[in-house]
Amino acid sequence: MTTPNIRPLSEHLQEVAIKKLNERPERLAEDLEALKTWAIKEPHLNVRLDDQWLVALLRGCKFSLEKAKSKLDWYYTLKTKYPDYYTVQNPDVPNLRELVKYGVGLSLPIPLNETGPRIIFIRVGIYPIDKYKLKDILTVTYAQTELTMLSDDTAVVNGFVNLVDAAKANAAHLAQYTPTILKKSLCFAEKALPLRQSSVHFFNVPAGFEKPYNMIKPMLSSKQKDRIFIHGNNLETLYAHIPKKYMPIQYGGENGCLDELEKSTFQQYLDHRDFFIEDVKYRNNEDLRVGKQPDYESSFGIEGSFRKIDVD
Known part of the structure; x- marks a missing residue:
């Protein structure tokens, strides 16, 4: 059997993968082959089968093949059904740098507690609403998850923490978090995303933030609710979870300069230009699916009632 074409993990991450993700290095080629064989035999699927891509998926699923x-x-089902939402359709658009700046979470260089989950720093509400809609911004947000799966072994193995500065989110920004967009985001996290979020911390929360949050709550499992922390302007409660040293330099920490991280993140998009161009050829053909087709409307339909989503 061919040796998998993947990056070797660091000694620490390999130990975590074995102990917590059920990874067996001696069986890795067999596990990858089993997933590839299944995908090739499914008539409706046309998916990326690169080893590095699939091993991120397996690790995110703790090596449960099913x-x-x-x-x-589901990953390719959603990308096929809603390409304008989950996909960067043209990496050569002149405003890509702006979209990346406004929509991408910045991966801070030092993981939490040095060897823990990746910290992904997000500033919501910084985009000009007279120029962009939330949907425009979210396309690069989802594209960033793909780049993370491809290139960030820490996030793939240890999961990630979202650190969200909401200081600049005004009422107009918050109003764009409609029930349909919230459903799409939560459904993607539940059904398609193999990266594991361990917690999300909101701080500098403005007035009016409660409305979209209260809209989300009925859709969350108790486990997911327990992972959400809203700190308001009380940074001491935030530091109890994420010590100040792990904040970006602009916030008094030691964990990267946001300006430099923006530049390197945009460069990452440029470096993966071919990846995004090739991505459009990987799509499902639902006419060939054997068995029942996904019920999109119950998840995304405006008329559909909120459904409790269990996030693993």
Whole structure:
């Protein structure tokens, strides 16, 4: 059997992968082959089968083949059904730098507690609403998850923490978090995303933030609710979870300069230009699916009632 074409993990991450993700290095080629064989035999699937891509999926699913199959199917099902939402359709648009600046979470260089989850720093509400809609911004947000799966072994193995500065989110920004957009985001996290979020911390929260949050709450499992922390302007409660040293330099920490991280993140997009161009050829053909087609409307339909989503 061919040796998998993947990056070797660091000694620490390999130990975590074995202990917590059920990874068996001696069985890795077999596990990848099993997932590829299944995907090739499914008539409706036309998915990326690169080893590095699939091993991120397996690690995110703790090497449950059945869960990995479901995530892979839903990943491309959603990208096929809603290409203008989950996909950067043209990496050569002149405003890509702006979209990346406004929509991408910045991966801070030092993981939490040095060897823990990746910290992804997000500033919501910084985009000009007279120029962009939330949907425009979210396309690069989802594209960034793909780049993370491809290139960030820490996030793939240890998961990630979202650190969200909401200081500049005004009422107009918050109003764009409609029920349909919230459903799409949560459904993607539940059904398709193999990266594991351990917690999300909101701080500098403005007035009016409660409305979209209260809209989300009925859709969350108790486990997911327990992972959400809203700190308001009380940074001491934030530091109890994420010590100040792990904040960006602009916030008094030691964990990267945001200006430099913006430049390097945009460069990452440029470096993966071919990846995004090739991405459009990987799409499902639902006419060939054997069995019941996904019920999109119950998840995304405006008329549909809110459904509780269990996030693993």
